[in-house]
Amino acid sequence: MTEYVVRFLVGGAIVSAFAMLGDVLRPKSFAGLFGAAPSVALATLGIAVYRHGAGYAAMQSRSMMAGAIALAVYAVVVCHLLVRARLRALPASMLSLFAWLVVAFGLLALAGGQS
Template sequence: MAESLIRFVLGGAVVSIFALTADILRPKSFAGLFGAAPSVALVSLSLAIVKHGQADLSVEAVSMIAGAAALLVFSVVTCHLIKRWGLSALPATLLACPVWLLVAFSLHAMVE
């Protein structure tokens, strides 16, 4: 319970700092880049190193990198389905989900 509260408070604080940074930077498209995911990742990694040491930190960091790669593939496939095939967002997303799962689980198997 205490760890969840720490994650909540620290995550909220870091999200707020990133949001302020994104508001200051130009162009405004950086706001999405500095959204919740990087700040929550930093808090998670900080808590992992404090609680479990560097071994756990490296596992979490590699998992985050693999997840980011799977998300990148998912995004490219979704954009391709929308632009090339003229699908709307919902069908393109639903069709790209199995690709994301395949990439995510494949990378997970390679990492472990």
């Protein structure tokens, strides 16, 4: 229970810091970009280092990077299916989910997988 409270407090503080940074930068769309994933990832990695050590946090960060790359591939595939193949949103997203899974698990396999 304490871990969740710490994660909530640290995550909230980091979200606020990134939101202030995004408010200063131009264009304003950076505020939303900086307010979400980076702050949650930093809070999670900080707790992982504290509770499990640097090796565990390194493994988690590799997983986060693989997921981010897979998400970028997913977004590109969805856009191509929507615009070029003129598919509707549901079939395009379902087909792209397969691409996301292949890329995510492929990158994890190349990186040595989870230990």
